[in-house]
Amino acid sequence: MTIPAERLDQITHRFAELEARMASGTLEGEAFVRASRDYAELEPVAKVAREVREIRHEIAELALLVEDPEMKALADEELARLRQRLPEAERELAIAMLPRDAADSRPAMLEIRAGTGGDEAALFAGDLYRMYERFAAEQGWKVEPVSMNASEVGGFKEIVAAVTGNGVFAKLKFESGVHRVQRVPETESGGRIHTSAATVAVLPEPDEVDVQIDPGDLKIDVYRASGAGGQHVNTTDSAVRITHLPTNTVVTCQDARSQHKNREKAMQVLRARLYEAQREATQGAEAEARRAMVGSGDRSERIRTYNFPQGRVTDHRIGLTLHKLPEILAGPGLAELIDALIAEDEAKRLAALSD
Secondary structure (H helix, E strand, O other), X not given: OOOOHHHHHHHHHXXXXXXXXXXXXXXOHHHHHHHHHHHHHHHHXXXXXXXXXXXXXXXXXXXHHOOOOOOHHHHHHHHHHHXXXXXXXXXHHHHHOOOOOOOOOOOEEEEEEEOOOXXXXXXXXXXXXXXXXXXXXXXXXXXXXXEEEEOOOOOEEEEEEEEEOOOHHXXXXXHOEEEEXXXXXXXXXXXXXXXXXXXXXXXXXXOHHHOOOOHHHEEEEEEOOEOHHHOEOOOOOOEEEEEEOOOOEEEEEOXXXXXXXXXXXXXXXXXXHHHHHHHHHHHHHHHHHHHHEOEOOOOOOEEEEEEOOOOEEEEOOOOEEEOOHHHHHOOOOHHHHHHHHHHHHHHHHHHHHHO
């Protein structure tokens, strides 16, 4: 995809303007925050745009040197290298210029729930949570559990965690959906493979200003927290259930010792769920088309299978199978899957632009 020279000039000029404003020392408060965000978003685009301009300029100059018999051999060699690099750089620029999801840079709320499969599903939900924890550590992110419901046999019936760091939602957003596992349970004496599942939801975490919640729209119940098997975690009414009446969204949290902390965490989850509903409503058809590229993101859609007997992981949306199950569950191997999903999304959006 060839980017017109005029567009490269616009990008370069805009970035130079932002650089000058940032260096002026005159920006304060909201204006500084806005300029910093614009600068961070434009910097990678400007960097590739500058490379494309330089390559085109060098190709034009080398084309003249080819006419000189003494320089022809050197010029031909460099021309070949630059002509190979130019389409790669132009593609990188086209990808950098693609419209970004405004939530890509945000932290995210990660929700994992055991699905069909009973105890095995709960154990698998625990495996998935640990996989994301390790992947997050590789990325330099922080994972903080917000709410969890542990299973009696290990794993989780449900766990919600806040993931903070750079570009969290951009990398995790394609993880939403049904994850299926095929393996022989430890309790299975006959060696039969069982299939169970867990659902994953990744929601961008909003700032408080993004979601205005009227206290009058909330029904807040407090009750005594209990753990697996019914043992009481404590003897006070510290668990909190918050119902957002207009949308009938219900959030519970009981993990912290204090009612205040549980209420704070529950509100954090509620804001994320309401923000995602707002995003879907406002983006409408555009969001629907984007989700269709690598799966809808719907929690009922099967997106990936982890097959233990064969040591493979298959992502059904892009038809990718990797025989690296241990590495993927260990965390670092997940990057290859996520990078492939992002590349597929970018490729389809580029193709849509050129249609």
